Amino acid sequence: MQYQIGQIVEGKITGIQPYGAFVSLDENTKGLVHISEISDGYVKDVANFVSLNDTVCFKIIDFDEKTHQARLSLKAIQPNRFRRERKHQKMGALPTMKIGFKSISEKMDQWIIEAKAMEGKE
Template identity: 85%
Template structure:
């Protein structure tokens, strides 16, 4: 099949690296989605967005006819694609603060007296 820049294609994720994901579009055509083309937001880990053997739609942003290799973009097709659900650890609740301006005001006279006694 003949591919061109701007075309939307479907491909299968065949490999994931720190810098992007490899895609098989058909028997003869392979592609790479660079990490910068995964999402509009910050991408720390490509595998938070795609997994091996996922079938995903991409936009061809460059195509080399001699090698049948494509540069692909996921964010051009799905700009608001959400990350895969991650397990979040509950951090717990913030303890109730018992010290504040009011309690400092209540203690201030006592602390001043103690400081005076220490000087003597």
């Protein structure tokens, strides 16, 4: 099978180590889910998230065609509120705009003139 970065695949957990889990995608292709790709939250023990012989879905984040080895991510396919909130915080606050009755009253005269001009064209 041909694998590509970004592809969602299913694999079987074949080994668990303190740094991640080994996965068999097919007869010729192996992968590793590093502990940092298990969850957005703190992962003390990989075995709390996956077990030996589990069949799990992953996202391929890197693939070496020569060795047929994949770097996999479990957290990349799981919807997670924490990740979305953190992403918005990185963007920073939007510039503040003062909107209120004062800004409307400043534009009102211009809008009335434009509206009257449009009436004559109809």
